[in-house]
Amino acid sequence: MLDALLSPLALGFFRQALVGGLLVAVVCGTLGVFVVLRGMEYIGDAIAHSVLPGVVVAYLLQGSLFLGGLVSALITAAVINALSRDGRLRDSTAIGVVFTGALALGVLVLSATRSYARDLASLLFGNTLGISIQDMWLIAALTVVIVVAVWLFFKELVATAFDPTHARKLGLPVNAVRGGLMFALALTIVAGAQAVGVLMVTALLITPAATASTLTHRLPRMVALSIGTAVFSVVIGLYGSYYLNVVPGAAVVLVAALCFLAAYLGTHLRRGRASNAV
Amino acid sequence: MARFPYTSHVHNDALTASAHAICLEALTYTYPGRPAEALLDVSACIRQGERVALLGPNGAGKSTLLKLVAGLLPSPTPGAVRVFETPVDTCHPHTAYLAQRAEVDLRFPVSVRDVVMMGRYSGVGWFARPARADHAAVDEALRRVDLLPLAGRAIGDLSGGQQQRAFLARALAQQARLLLLDEPLAGLDVRSQQSVLALLRGLQQEGMTIVVSTHDLASVLAGDVAERVILLNRRIIADAAPDEALRAERLREAYA
Numbered sequence: 416m417l418d419a420l421l422s423p424l425a426l427g428f429f430r431q432a433l434v435g436g437l438l439v440a441v442v443c444g445t446l447g448v449f450v451v452l453r454g455m456e457y458i459g460d461a462i463a464h465s466v467l468p469g470v471v472v473a474y475l476l477q478g479s480l481f482l483g484g485l486v487s488a489l490i491t492a493a494v495i496n497a498l499s500r501d502g503r504l505r506d507s508t509a510i511g512v513v514f515t516g517a518l519a520l521g522v523l524v525l526s527a528t529r530s531y532a533r534d535l536a537s538l539l540f541g542n543t544l545g546i547s548i549q550d551m552w553l554i555a556a557l558t559v560v561i562v563v564a565v566w567l568f569f570k571e572l573v574a575t576a577f578d579p580t581h582a583r584k585l586g587l588p589v590n591a592v593r594g595g596l597m598f599a600l601a602l603t604i605v606a607g608a609q610a611v612g613v614l615m616v617t618a619l620l621i622t623p624a625a626t627a628s629t630l631t632h633r634l635p636r637m638v639a640l641s642i643g644t645a646v647f648s649v650v651i652g653l654y655g656s657y658y659l660n661v662v663p664g665a666a667v668v669l670v671a672a673l674c675f676l677a678a679y680l681g682t683h684l685r686r687g688r689a690s691n692a693v
Numbered sequence: 694m695a696r697f698p699y700t701s702h703v704h705n706d707a708l709t710a711s712a713h714a715i716c717l718e719a720l721t722y723t724y725p726g727r728p729a730e731a732l733l734d735v736s737a738c739i740r741q742g743e744r745v746a747l748l749g750p751n752g753a754g755k756s757t758l759l760k761l762v763a764g765l766l767p768s769p770t771p772g773a774v775r776v777f778e779t780p781v782d783t784c785h786p787h788t789a790y791l792a793q794r795a796e797v798d799l800r801f802p803v804s805v806r807d808v809v810m811m812g813r814y815s816g817v818g819w820f821a822r823p824a825r826a827d828h829a830a831v832d833e834a835l836r837r838v839d840l841l842p843l844a845g846r847a848i849g850d851l852s853g854g855q856q857q858r859a860f861l862a863r864a865l866a867q868q869a870r871l872l873l874l875d876e877p878l879a880g881l882d883v884r885s886q887q888s889v890l891a892l893l894r895g896l897q898q899e900g901m902t903i904v905v906s907t908h909d910l911a912s913v914l915a916g917d918v919a920e921r922v923i924l925l926n927r928r929i930i931a932d933a934a935p936d937e938a939l940r941a942e943r944l945r946e947a948y949a
Contacts (some may be wrong), residue, residue, distance in 0.1 A: 419944070443833075452798075452801065452802075467870075524801065567820060570814060570822075571814075571819075573803065573811075574811050576801070576802045577796050577797070577798070577803055577808075577811070578792070578811070579794050580765060580796065581790070581811065581863070582811075583765060583767070583788070584788070584790055585699055585811075585814050585815040585867075586699035586765070586815060587699055587814075588699075613736065617804060628802065631802065631806070632802045632804075632847040632849075632850075634802050634803060634807075637802055662775075663903055
Protein backbone atom coordinates (compact mmCIF):
# COMPACT_ATOMS: atom_id res chain seq x y z
CA MET A 416 0.00 0.00 0.00
CA LEU A 417 2.69 2.44 1.09
CA ASP A 418 4.78 1.29 -1.83
CA ALA A 419 1.89 1.99 -4.22
CA LEU A 420 1.80 5.58 -2.91
CA LEU A 421 5.56 6.11 -2.89
CA SER A 422 6.70 4.45 -6.11
CA PRO A 423 5.19 7.07 -8.50
CA LEU A 424 6.90 9.77 -6.43
CA ALA A 425 10.25 8.44 -7.57
CA LEU A 426 9.36 9.73 -11.03
CA GLY A 427 10.21 13.37 -11.63
CA PHE A 428 7.26 14.08 -13.91
CA PHE A 429 4.80 12.67 -11.39
CA ARG A 430 6.26 14.73 -8.54
CA GLN A 431 5.99 17.85 -10.67
CA ALA A 432 2.42 17.08 -11.66
CA LEU A 433 1.49 16.50 -8.04
CA VAL A 434 3.08 19.72 -6.75
CA GLY A 435 1.64 21.79 -9.63
CA GLY A 436 -1.78 20.22 -9.21
CA LEU A 437 -1.77 20.80 -5.44
CA LEU A 438 -0.88 24.48 -5.89
CA VAL A 439 -3.70 24.93 -8.40
CA ALA A 440 -6.02 23.07 -6.00
CA VAL A 441 -5.22 25.43 -3.12
CA VAL A 442 -5.67 28.64 -5.13
CA CYS A 443 -8.81 27.41 -6.93
CA GLY A 444 -10.35 26.02 -3.74
CA THR A 445 -9.89 29.38 -2.01
CA LEU A 446 -11.02 31.64 -4.84
CA GLY A 447 -13.77 29.24 -5.89
CA VAL A 448 -15.79 29.87 -2.71
CA PHE A 449 -16.25 33.51 -3.68
CA VAL A 450 -16.86 32.63 -7.33
CA VAL A 451 -19.70 30.31 -6.28
CA LEU A 452 -21.13 32.66 -3.62
CA ARG A 453 -21.28 35.55 -6.09
CA GLY A 454 -22.73 33.37 -8.83
CA MET A 455 -19.68 34.14 -10.99
CA GLU A 456 -19.24 30.52 -12.20
CA TYR A 457 -19.93 31.40 -15.80
CA ILE A 458 -17.56 34.36 -15.72
CA GLY A 459 -14.81 31.93 -14.73
CA ASP A 460 -15.84 29.61 -17.53
CA ALA A 461 -15.90 32.47 -20.03
CA ILE A 462 -12.47 33.74 -19.00
CA ALA A 463 -11.11 30.22 -19.24
CA HIS A 464 -12.27 29.76 -22.81
CA SER A 465 -11.36 33.26 -23.93
CA VAL A 466 -7.71 32.56 -23.08
CA LEU A 467 -7.48 30.75 -26.42
CA PRO A 468 -7.17 33.64 -28.90
CA GLY A 469 -4.46 35.31 -26.81
CA VAL A 470 -2.50 32.10 -26.43
CA VAL A 471 -2.76 31.33 -30.15
CA VAL A 472 -1.60 34.80 -31.18
CA ALA A 473 1.26 34.65 -28.66
CA TYR A 474 2.18 31.21 -30.00
CA LEU A 475 2.25 32.46 -33.60
CA LEU A 476 4.31 35.51 -32.61
CA GLN A 477 6.48 33.24 -30.44
CA GLY A 478 5.81 35.45 -27.43
CA SER A 479 4.93 34.47 -23.88
CA LEU A 480 1.85 32.26 -23.87
CA PHE A 481 1.10 33.36 -20.32
CA LEU A 482 1.06 37.04 -21.22
CA GLY A 483 -0.99 36.39 -24.37
CA GLY A 484 -3.55 34.41 -22.41
CA LEU A 485 -3.64 36.98 -19.63
CA VAL A 486 -4.23 39.88 -22.02
CA SER A 487 -7.13 38.14 -23.72
CA ALA A 488 -8.59 37.01 -20.37
CA LEU A 489 -8.46 40.55 -18.99
CA ILE A 490 -10.03 42.01 -22.15
CA THR A 491 -12.84 39.46 -21.86
CA ALA A 492 -13.39 40.20 -18.16
CA ALA A 493 -13.46 43.94 -18.85
CA VAL A 494 -15.88 43.62 -21.78
CA ILE A 495 -18.28 41.41 -19.77
CA ASN A 496 -18.09 43.85 -16.86
CA ALA A 497 -18.79 46.84 -19.10
CA LEU A 498 -21.69 45.18 -20.95
CA SER A 499 -23.53 44.02 -17.84
CA ARG A 500 -22.64 46.85 -15.44
CA ASP A 501 -25.60 49.20 -15.95
CA GLY A 502 -28.07 46.32 -16.05
CA ARG A 503 -29.06 46.77 -19.69
CA LEU A 504 -27.77 43.28 -20.46
CA ARG A 505 -27.91 40.33 -18.10
CA ASP A 506 -24.58 38.87 -16.95
CA SER A 507 -25.32 35.52 -18.53
CA THR A 508 -26.16 37.09 -21.89
CA ALA A 509 -23.00 39.19 -21.98
CA ILE A 510 -20.94 36.16 -21.02
CA GLY A 511 -22.51 33.94 -23.66
CA VAL A 512 -21.86 36.43 -26.45
CA VAL A 513 -18.32 37.37 -25.46
CA PHE A 514 -16.97 33.93 -24.65
CA THR A 515 -18.26 32.10 -27.72
CA GLY A 516 -16.97 34.97 -29.85
CA ALA A 517 -13.53 34.84 -28.26
CA LEU A 518 -13.39 31.04 -28.50
CA ALA A 519 -14.36 31.15 -32.18
CA LEU A 520 -11.68 33.76 -32.85
CA GLY A 521 -9.11 31.49 -31.22
CA VAL A 522 -10.22 28.44 -33.19
CA LEU A 523 -10.21 30.45 -36.43
CA VAL A 524 -6.63 31.66 -35.98
CA LEU A 525 -5.53 28.24 -34.76
CA SER A 526 -7.10 26.42 -37.70
CA ALA A 527 -4.97 28.50 -40.03
CA THR A 528 -1.88 26.96 -38.46
CA ARG A 529 -0.77 23.38 -38.93
CA SER A 530 -0.76 21.63 -35.56
CA TYR A 531 -4.41 22.48 -34.84
CA ALA A 532 -5.78 19.41 -33.07
CA ARG A 533 -2.84 18.53 -30.87
CA ASP A 534 -2.32 22.06 -29.50
CA LEU A 535 -6.00 22.60 -28.82
CA ALA A 536 -6.21 19.32 -26.91
CA SER A 537 -3.24 20.17 -24.72
CA LEU A 538 -4.71 23.59 -23.96
CA LEU A 539 -8.12 22.18 -23.07
CA PHE A 540 -6.97 19.17 -21.09
CA GLY A 541 -3.62 20.47 -19.98
CA ASN A 542 -0.27 18.88 -19.95
CA THR A 543 -0.27 17.94 -16.31
CA LEU A 544 2.60 15.53 -16.70
CA GLY A 545 4.82 18.15 -18.32
CA ILE A 546 4.61 21.27 -16.18
CA SER A 547 7.70 23.39 -16.74
CA ILE A 548 9.76 24.79 -13.87
CA GLN A 549 8.80 28.36 -14.82
CA ASP A 550 5.09 27.47 -14.77
CA MET A 551 5.61 25.89 -11.38
CA TRP A 552 7.23 29.00 -9.88
CA LEU A 553 4.56 31.20 -11.42
CA ILE A 554 1.76 29.14 -9.90
CA ALA A 555 3.52 28.93 -6.55
CA ALA A 556 3.93 32.71 -6.39
CA LEU A 557 0.35 33.27 -7.52
CA THR A 558 -1.02 30.82 -4.95
CA VAL A 559 0.81 32.57 -2.11
CA VAL A 560 -0.26 36.06 -3.26
CA ILE A 561 -3.94 35.14 -3.75
CA VAL A 562 -4.32 33.13 -0.55
CA VAL A 563 -2.74 35.96 1.45
CA ALA A 564 -4.94 38.54 -0.31
CA VAL A 565 -8.11 36.54 0.44
CA TRP A 566 -7.02 36.26 4.09
CA LEU A 567 -6.32 40.01 4.33
CA PHE A 568 -9.52 41.09 2.60
CA PHE A 569 -11.80 38.31 3.86
CA LYS A 570 -14.11 40.69 5.73
CA GLU A 571 -14.50 42.98 2.72
CA LEU A 572 -14.97 40.07 0.28
CA VAL A 573 -17.76 38.67 2.45
CA ALA A 574 -19.50 42.00 3.07
CA THR A 575 -19.51 43.04 -0.61
CA ALA A 576 -20.73 39.61 -1.74
CA PHE A 577 -23.50 39.29 0.85
CA ASP A 578 -25.09 42.73 0.62
CA PRO A 579 -23.39 45.06 -1.89
CA THR A 580 -25.81 47.89 -1.12
CA HIS A 581 -24.98 47.84 2.58
CA ALA A 582 -21.28 47.55 1.74
CA ARG A 583 -21.57 50.70 -0.37
CA LYS A 584 -23.24 52.48 2.54
CA LEU A 585 -20.23 51.56 4.68
CA GLY A 586 -18.01 53.23 2.10
CA LEU A 587 -16.51 49.96 0.85
CA PRO A 588 -15.19 50.15 -2.72
CA VAL A 589 -17.63 47.50 -3.99
CA ASN A 590 -16.61 47.77 -7.65
CA ALA A 591 -12.90 47.66 -6.84
CA VAL A 592 -13.38 44.50 -4.77
CA ARG A 593 -15.30 42.88 -7.63
CA GLY A 594 -12.66 44.04 -10.11
CA GLY A 595 -9.90 42.65 -7.91
CA LEU A 596 -11.66 39.33 -7.71
CA MET A 597 -12.04 39.24 -11.51
CA PHE A 598 -8.33 40.04 -11.90
CA ALA A 599 -7.34 37.28 -9.46
CA LEU A 600 -9.66 34.93 -11.33
CA ALA A 601 -8.08 35.80 -14.69
CA LEU A 602 -4.53 35.30 -13.33
CA THR A 603 -5.45 31.97 -11.75
CA ILE A 604 -7.18 30.64 -14.84
CA VAL A 605 -4.39 31.63 -17.21
CA ALA A 606 -1.62 30.26 -15.01
CA GLY A 607 -3.62 27.15 -14.17
CA ALA A 608 -4.71 26.50 -17.76
CA GLN A 609 -1.11 26.30 -18.89
CA ALA A 610 -0.27 23.78 -16.23
CA VAL A 611 -3.35 21.63 -15.90
CA GLY A 612 -5.69 22.74 -18.69
CA VAL A 613 -8.80 24.85 -18.97
CA LEU A 614 -11.13 21.99 -18.03
CA MET A 615 -9.38 21.19 -14.77
CA VAL A 616 -9.01 24.84 -13.71
CA THR A 617 -12.69 25.63 -14.27
CA ALA A 618 -13.74 22.44 -12.55
CA LEU A 619 -11.49 23.06 -9.53
CA LEU A 620 -12.82 26.61 -9.28
CA ILE A 621 -16.45 25.53 -9.11
CA THR A 622 -16.88 21.90 -8.04
CA PRO A 623 -14.98 21.81 -4.70
CA ALA A 624 -16.58 25.10 -3.59
CA ALA A 625 -20.00 23.77 -4.57
CA THR A 626 -19.27 20.56 -2.64
CA ALA A 627 -18.28 22.57 0.43
CA SER A 628 -21.41 24.72 0.17
CA THR A 629 -23.63 21.65 0.50
CA LEU A 630 -21.76 20.56 3.64
CA THR A 631 -21.59 23.70 5.80
CA HIS A 632 -23.18 27.09 6.45
CA ARG A 633 -20.05 28.56 8.04
CA LEU A 634 -17.90 30.53 5.65
CA PRO A 635 -14.40 29.85 7.09
CA ARG A 636 -15.25 26.15 7.27
CA MET A 637 -16.49 26.34 3.68
CA VAL A 638 -13.14 27.69 2.49
CA ALA A 639 -11.28 24.94 4.36
CA LEU A 640 -13.56 22.20 3.00
CA SER A 641 -13.29 23.61 -0.52
CA ILE A 642 -9.48 23.53 -0.42
CA GLY A 643 -9.60 20.06 1.15
CA THR A 644 -11.86 18.66 -1.56
CA ALA A 645 -9.74 20.20 -4.32
CA VAL A 646 -6.55 18.74 -2.85
CA PHE A 647 -8.20 15.32 -2.40
CA SER A 648 -9.41 15.35 -6.02
CA VAL A 649 -5.94 16.18 -7.35
CA VAL A 650 -4.21 13.46 -5.30
CA ILE A 651 -6.74 10.70 -6.05
CA GLY A 652 -7.08 11.80 -9.68
CA LEU A 653 -3.35 11.79 -10.34
CA TYR A 654 -2.67 8.44 -8.65
CA GLY A 655 -5.71 6.99 -10.40
CA SER A 656 -4.53 8.20 -13.77
CA TYR A 657 -1.06 6.74 -13.08
CA TYR A 658 -2.32 3.25 -12.23
CA LEU A 659 -5.23 3.11 -14.68
CA ASN A 660 -3.26 4.79 -17.43
CA VAL A 661 -5.90 7.45 -18.21
CA VAL A 662 -5.72 11.23 -18.87
CA PRO A 663 -4.78 12.92 -15.58
CA GLY A 664 -6.76 16.18 -16.02
CA ALA A 665 -10.02 14.37 -16.76
CA ALA A 666 -9.42 11.94 -13.87
CA VAL A 667 -9.03 14.84 -11.40
CA VAL A 668 -12.21 16.54 -12.68
CA LEU A 669 -14.13 13.27 -12.42
CA VAL A 670 -13.01 12.68 -8.81
CA ALA A 671 -14.11 16.24 -7.94
CA ALA A 672 -17.50 15.67 -9.57
CA LEU A 673 -17.94 12.37 -7.67
CA CYS A 674 -17.11 14.16 -4.40
CA PHE A 675 -19.83 16.69 -5.17
CA LEU A 676 -22.32 13.96 -5.98
CA ALA A 677 -21.55 12.12 -2.73
CA ALA A 678 -21.86 15.31 -0.64
CA TYR A 679 -25.07 16.32 -2.40
CA LEU A 680 -26.73 12.94 -2.05
CA GLY A 681 -25.43 12.53 1.52
CA THR A 682 -26.87 15.81 2.78
CA HIS A 683 -30.17 15.31 0.96
CA LEU A 684 -30.65 11.79 2.31
CA ARG A 685 -29.87 13.00 5.81
CA ARG A 686 -32.21 15.98 5.49
CA GLY A 687 -34.92 13.71 4.06
CA ARG A 688 -34.57 11.36 7.00
CA ALA A 689 -34.63 14.27 9.47
CA SER A 690 -37.83 15.68 7.98
CA ASN A 691 -39.43 12.21 7.95
CA ALA A 692 -38.58 11.83 11.62
CA VAL A 693 -40.36 15.12 12.38
CA MET B 694 -15.91 62.91 16.66
CA ALA B 695 -15.95 59.54 14.99
CA ARG B 696 -13.66 58.34 12.24
CA PHE B 697 -14.72 56.01 9.44
CA PRO B 698 -11.68 54.27 7.95
CA TYR B 699 -13.16 53.09 4.64
CA THR B 700 -14.25 56.57 3.58
CA SER B 701 -11.76 58.55 5.71
CA HIS B 702 -14.92 60.40 6.57
CA VAL B 703 -14.61 62.30 9.86
CA HIS B 704 -18.07 62.68 11.24
CA ASN B 705 -18.92 65.54 13.55
CA ASP B 706 -21.50 64.36 16.08
CA ALA B 707 -22.67 67.95 16.59
CA LEU B 708 -24.28 67.68 13.14
CA THR B 709 -26.64 64.97 14.32
CA ALA B 710 -27.98 67.41 16.89
CA SER B 711 -29.56 69.31 13.98
CA ALA B 712 -33.35 69.65 14.01
CA HIS B 713 -33.95 67.95 10.67
CA ALA B 714 -32.90 64.43 9.76
CA ILE B 715 -33.90 64.86 6.11
CA CYS B 716 -34.61 67.91 3.95
CA LEU B 717 -35.70 67.61 0.33
CA GLU B 718 -35.81 70.79 -1.73
CA ALA B 719 -37.62 70.71 -5.08
CA LEU B 720 -36.14 67.27 -5.75
CA THR B 721 -36.63 66.07 -9.32
CA TYR B 722 -34.94 62.86 -10.39
CA THR B 723 -34.78 61.15 -13.78
CA TYR B 724 -33.00 57.83 -14.31
CA PRO B 725 -30.39 58.13 -17.09
CA GLY B 726 -31.87 57.04 -20.42
CA ARG B 727 -35.49 57.16 -19.21
CA PRO B 728 -37.91 59.71 -20.67
CA ALA B 729 -40.13 60.37 -17.62
CA GLU B 730 -39.12 61.71 -14.23
CA ALA B 731 -39.19 59.20 -11.36
CA LEU B 732 -39.66 62.06 -8.89
CA LEU B 733 -41.08 65.49 -9.64
CA ASP B 734 -40.54 68.59 -7.50
CA VAL B 735 -40.58 66.78 -4.16
CA SER B 736 -40.11 69.03 -1.13
CA ALA B 737 -40.38 67.84 2.47
CA CYS B 738 -38.49 67.99 5.74
CA ILE B 739 -38.45 65.26 8.34
CA ARG B 740 -37.50 66.19 11.90
CA GLN B 741 -35.29 63.99 14.04
CA GLY B 742 -37.27 61.37 15.92
CA GLU B 743 -40.18 61.33 13.45
CA ARG B 744 -41.66 58.09 12.12
CA VAL B 745 -42.87 58.56 8.54
CA ALA B 746 -44.57 56.22 6.09
CA LEU B 747 -43.93 56.62 2.38
CA LEU B 748 -47.06 55.34 0.67
CA GLY B 749 -47.81 54.97 -3.03
CA PRO B 750 -48.47 52.52 -5.85
CA ASN B 751 -45.74 50.51 -7.59
CA GLY B 752 -43.46 52.78 -9.59
CA ALA B 753 -44.45 55.84 -7.55
CA GLY B 754 -40.78 56.55 -6.77
CA LYS B 755 -40.73 55.31 -3.16
CA SER B 756 -37.57 53.26 -3.60
CA THR B 757 -35.96 55.99 -5.68
CA LEU B 758 -36.59 58.52 -2.93
CA LEU B 759 -35.15 56.23 -0.24
CA LYS B 760 -32.08 55.50 -2.35
CA LEU B 761 -31.49 59.21 -2.94
CA VAL B 762 -31.68 59.89 0.79
CA ALA B 763 -29.40 56.91 1.44
CA GLY B 764 -26.87 58.36 -1.01
CA LEU B 765 -27.10 55.27 -3.22
CA LEU B 766 -28.23 57.35 -6.18
CA PRO B 767 -26.43 60.59 -7.08
CA SER B 768 -28.27 63.71 -5.99
CA PRO B 769 -29.34 65.65 -9.14
CA THR B 770 -28.30 69.02 -7.69
CA PRO B 771 -26.09 69.57 -4.67
CA GLY B 772 -28.26 70.39 -1.70
CA ALA B 773 -31.50 69.00 -3.14
CA VAL B 774 -31.14 66.17 -0.63
CA ARG B 775 -29.80 67.09 2.80
CA VAL B 776 -29.31 64.56 5.60
CA PHE B 777 -28.57 65.95 9.07
CA GLU B 778 -28.14 69.36 7.40
CA THR B 779 -25.34 68.21 5.11
CA PRO B 780 -25.63 67.54 1.37
CA VAL B 781 -25.76 63.81 0.80
CA ASP B 782 -22.71 63.46 -1.45
CA THR B 783 -21.09 60.55 0.29
CA CYS B 784 -22.92 57.87 2.17
CA HIS B 785 -23.73 59.26 5.58
CA PRO B 786 -22.30 56.91 8.24
CA HIS B 787 -25.28 57.30 10.55
CA THR B 788 -27.89 56.40 7.95
CA ALA B 789 -28.91 52.76 7.61
CA TYR B 790 -30.74 51.55 4.53
CA LEU B 791 -32.58 48.23 4.47
CA ALA B 792 -33.17 47.08 0.91
CA GLN B 793 -36.14 44.96 -0.04
CA ARG B 794 -35.42 41.47 1.22
CA ALA B 795 -35.39 40.01 -2.28
CA GLU B 796 -32.24 42.02 -3.06
CA VAL B 797 -30.07 40.05 -0.62
CA ASP B 798 -29.03 36.42 -1.18
CA LEU B 799 -30.34 34.81 2.00
CA ARG B 800 -28.79 31.42 1.26
CA PHE B 801 -25.43 33.05 1.91
CA PRO B 802 -23.43 31.09 4.52
CA VAL B 803 -23.32 33.70 7.29
CA SER B 804 -24.73 33.52 10.80
CA VAL B 805 -27.08 36.09 12.30
CA ARG B 806 -24.16 37.36 14.40
CA ASP B 807 -22.01 37.73 11.25
CA VAL B 808 -24.72 39.83 9.61
CA VAL B 809 -25.03 42.14 12.60
CA MET B 810 -21.24 42.43 12.84
CA MET B 811 -21.22 43.81 9.27
CA GLY B 812 -22.82 46.92 10.76
CA ARG B 813 -19.55 47.49 12.64
CA TYR B 814 -17.24 47.08 9.64
CA SER B 815 -17.18 50.78 8.78
CA GLY B 816 -15.52 51.41 12.15
CA VAL B 817 -13.20 48.40 11.94
CA GLY B 818 -11.56 49.25 8.62
CA TRP B 819 -8.94 47.55 6.45
CA PHE B 820 -6.73 44.74 7.76
CA ALA B 821 -8.30 44.81 11.24
CA ARG B 822 -10.47 42.39 13.16
CA PRO B 823 -13.49 43.43 15.24
CA ALA B 824 -12.47 44.48 18.75
CA ARG B 825 -14.12 43.67 22.07
CA ALA B 826 -16.24 46.83 21.86
CA ASP B 827 -17.57 45.66 18.46
CA HIS B 828 -18.59 42.28 19.87
CA ALA B 829 -20.29 44.01 22.81
CA ALA B 830 -22.23 46.31 20.45
CA VAL B 831 -23.33 43.29 18.39
CA ASP B 832 -24.55 41.46 21.53
CA GLU B 833 -26.43 44.56 22.65
CA ALA B 834 -28.10 44.98 19.23
CA LEU B 835 -29.08 41.29 19.13
CA ARG B 836 -30.57 41.56 22.63
CA ARG B 837 -32.53 44.66 21.60
CA VAL B 838 -34.27 42.77 18.76
CA ASP B 839 -34.68 39.53 20.78
CA LEU B 840 -32.41 37.48 18.55
CA LEU B 841 -29.59 36.69 20.99
CA PRO B 842 -30.67 33.02 21.32
CA LEU B 843 -30.59 32.64 17.52
CA ALA B 844 -27.26 34.44 17.02
CA GLY B 845 -25.45 31.32 15.82
CA ARG B 846 -28.06 30.29 13.25
CA ALA B 847 -27.56 30.76 9.51
CA ILE B 848 -29.45 33.86 8.33
CA GLY B 849 -31.36 31.73 5.82
CA ASP B 850 -32.78 29.49 8.58
CA LEU B 851 -34.70 32.39 10.15
CA SER B 852 -38.30 33.37 9.39
CA GLY B 853 -38.94 36.50 7.34
CA GLY B 854 -39.75 38.59 10.40
CA GLN B 855 -36.66 37.38 12.25
CA GLN B 856 -34.50 38.20 9.21
CA GLN B 857 -35.96 41.71 9.13
CA ARG B 858 -35.13 42.07 12.83
CA ALA B 859 -31.58 40.83 12.18
CA PHE B 860 -31.13 43.59 9.59
CA LEU B 861 -32.52 46.10 12.09
CA ALA B 862 -29.94 44.84 14.60
CA ARG B 863 -27.25 45.47 11.98
CA ALA B 864 -28.47 49.08 11.73
CA LEU B 865 -28.36 49.36 15.54
CA ALA B 866 -24.83 47.96 15.66
CA GLN B 867 -23.90 50.59 13.06
CA GLN B 868 -25.23 53.22 15.52
CA ALA B 869 -27.55 54.57 12.86
CA ARG B 870 -29.66 57.62 13.72
CA LEU B 871 -31.77 57.47 10.57
CA LEU B 872 -33.43 54.26 9.38
CA LEU B 873 -34.61 53.96 5.77
CA LEU B 874 -36.64 50.80 5.19
CA ASP B 875 -37.82 49.74 1.75
CA GLU B 876 -40.98 47.62 2.04
CA PRO B 877 -39.98 45.97 5.34
CA LEU B 878 -43.46 44.46 5.76
CA ALA B 879 -43.70 42.81 2.34
CA GLY B 880 -44.08 39.05 2.48
CA LEU B 881 -44.43 38.91 6.29
CA ASP B 882 -47.37 37.33 8.11
CA VAL B 883 -49.43 39.60 10.36
CA ARG B 884 -47.68 38.54 13.57
CA SER B 885 -44.21 39.21 12.13
CA GLN B 886 -45.42 42.55 10.77
CA GLN B 887 -46.62 43.50 14.25
CA SER B 888 -43.33 42.50 15.89
CA VAL B 889 -41.33 44.56 13.37
CA LEU B 890 -43.65 47.56 13.78
CA ALA B 891 -43.49 47.32 17.58
CA LEU B 892 -39.70 47.30 17.37
CA LEU B 893 -39.74 50.39 15.14
CA ARG B 894 -42.02 52.22 17.61
CA GLY B 895 -39.57 51.36 20.41
CA LEU B 896 -36.63 52.66 18.39
CA GLN B 897 -38.46 55.90 17.67
CA GLN B 898 -38.98 56.42 21.38
CA GLU B 899 -35.20 56.16 21.77
CA GLY B 900 -34.81 59.05 19.31
CA MET B 901 -34.35 57.21 16.00
CA THR B 902 -35.75 58.80 12.83
CA ILE B 903 -37.57 56.20 10.73
CA VAL B 904 -38.83 56.30 7.13
CA VAL B 905 -40.73 53.24 5.94
CA SER B 906 -41.94 52.70 2.38
CA THR B 907 -44.98 50.49 1.96
CA HIS B 908 -47.98 49.86 -0.22
CA ASP B 909 -49.91 48.27 2.66
CA LEU B 910 -52.76 50.75 3.06
CA ALA B 911 -54.51 48.95 5.89
CA SER B 912 -51.66 49.05 8.41
CA VAL B 913 -50.85 52.66 7.50
CA LEU B 914 -54.50 53.62 8.05
CA ALA B 915 -54.49 51.88 11.42
CA GLY B 916 -51.68 54.26 12.40
CA ASP B 917 -49.36 51.28 13.18
CA VAL B 918 -46.66 52.28 10.72
CA ALA B 919 -46.25 56.00 11.32
CA GLU B 920 -47.72 59.20 12.67
CA ARG B 921 -47.07 60.98 9.41
CA VAL B 922 -47.79 59.77 5.90
CA ILE B 923 -46.28 61.06 2.68
CA LEU B 924 -48.52 59.95 -0.14
CA LEU B 925 -46.36 59.77 -3.27
CA ASN B 926 -46.93 59.25 -6.94
CA ARG B 927 -43.85 60.80 -8.55
CA ARG B 928 -44.87 64.02 -6.76
CA ILE B 929 -46.22 64.48 -3.25
CA ILE B 930 -50.01 64.09 -3.21
CA ALA B 931 -50.42 64.52 0.54
CA ASP B 932 -48.19 64.95 3.58
CA ALA B 933 -50.10 64.76 6.85
CA ALA B 934 -51.33 62.52 9.66
CA PRO B 935 -52.68 59.14 8.42
CA ASP B 936 -56.43 59.88 8.56
CA GLU B 937 -55.90 63.28 6.92
CA ALA B 938 -53.49 62.06 4.23
CA LEU B 939 -55.53 59.01 3.30
CA ARG B 940 -58.83 60.69 2.42
CA ALA B 941 -60.62 58.96 -0.43
CA GLU B 942 -60.07 61.69 -3.04
CA ARG B 943 -56.34 61.82 -2.27
CA LEU B 944 -56.01 58.05 -2.58
CA ARG B 945 -57.90 58.15 -5.87
CA GLU B 946 -55.45 60.77 -7.11
CA ALA B 947 -52.41 58.75 -6.01
CA TYR B 948 -53.58 55.38 -7.26
CA ALA B 949 -55.41 56.55 -10.41
